Amino acid sequence: MQKPVDHTYFAQQQKTYLYLQHKYQLKPITESLTFFRLRPANFPTIRLAQLAWLTSKQPRLLSHIQAAKSLDSLYALLQAKTTSFWESHYQFHTPAKQQQRKLTKSFIQLLLLNTVFPFLFQYYKYTGDGRVDQILDWVRQLPPEKNNYSLKFKELGCSIADALESQACIQLKTNYCTPRRCLSCSLDTNS
Numbered sequence: 460m461q462k463p464v465d466h467t468y469f470a471q472q473q474k475t476y477l478y479l480q481h482k483y484q485l486k487p488i489t490e491s492l493t494f495f496r497l498r499p500a501n502f503p504t505i506r507l508a509q510l511a512w513l514t515s516k517q518p519r520l521l522s523h524i525q526a527a528k529s530l531d532s533l534y535a536l537l538q539a540k541t542t543s544f545w546e547s548h549y550q551f552h553t554p555a556k557q558q559q560r561k562l563t564k565s566f567i568q569l570l571l572l573n574t575v576f577p578f579l580f581q582y583y584k585y586t587g588d589g590r591v592d593q594i595l596d597w598v599r600q601l602p603p604e605k606n607n608y609s610l611k612f613k614e615l616g617c618s619i620a621d622a623l624e625s626q627a628c629i630q631l632k633t634n635y636c637t638p639r640r641c642l643s644c645s646l647d648t649n650s
Contacts (some may be wrong), residue, residue, distance in 0.1 A: 512540055534564065540560065603619040606629075
């Protein structure tokens with residue numbers, strides 16, 4: 460059970476939720492959120508508040524994303540902040556140092572790479588839209604991801620120039636290295 464929160468913002472949010480829960484017969488989420496102590500800026504409460512802010516400030520967000528003509532316009536669309544309450548809290552019941560909580564460029568890149576681009580790619584492929592190549596071009600414009608997969612492939616001598624290549628490393632690791640299908644892999648690390 461959660462601690463009671465004595466704050467007008469919380470009371471307002473709870474009142475709105477109860478109204479919407481009744482109106483749309485919403486079922487409460489039974490899973491608890493996971494908070495890692497070392498990265499409070501990435502707490503699920505902050506990320507959910509940013510998503511709520513973004514969707515309230517950008518009605519029809521998906522339409523705007525689909526209409527984007529450049530990577531820069533996507534960055535501009537996904538600039539999300541939080542309400543003032545979340546600038547001084549990481550959780551409802553825990554005050555924190557006052558700080559503007561907005562998405563960083565690197566986090567927006569992760570959103571694009573792991574959420575927006577896969578959705579658009581599949582959608583365009585399904586609808587026969589010719590913008591599939593545009594999505595791949597945008598992925599090539601992003602810097603390579605910094606993760607364990609990329610680091611290990613770099614140690615093996617693979618050069619990773621962009622996010623498309625770092626995604627390829629994840630694909631190779633998942634489908635060849637982990638299941639030990641080395642003989643089926645066409646990657647040659649000796650050249």
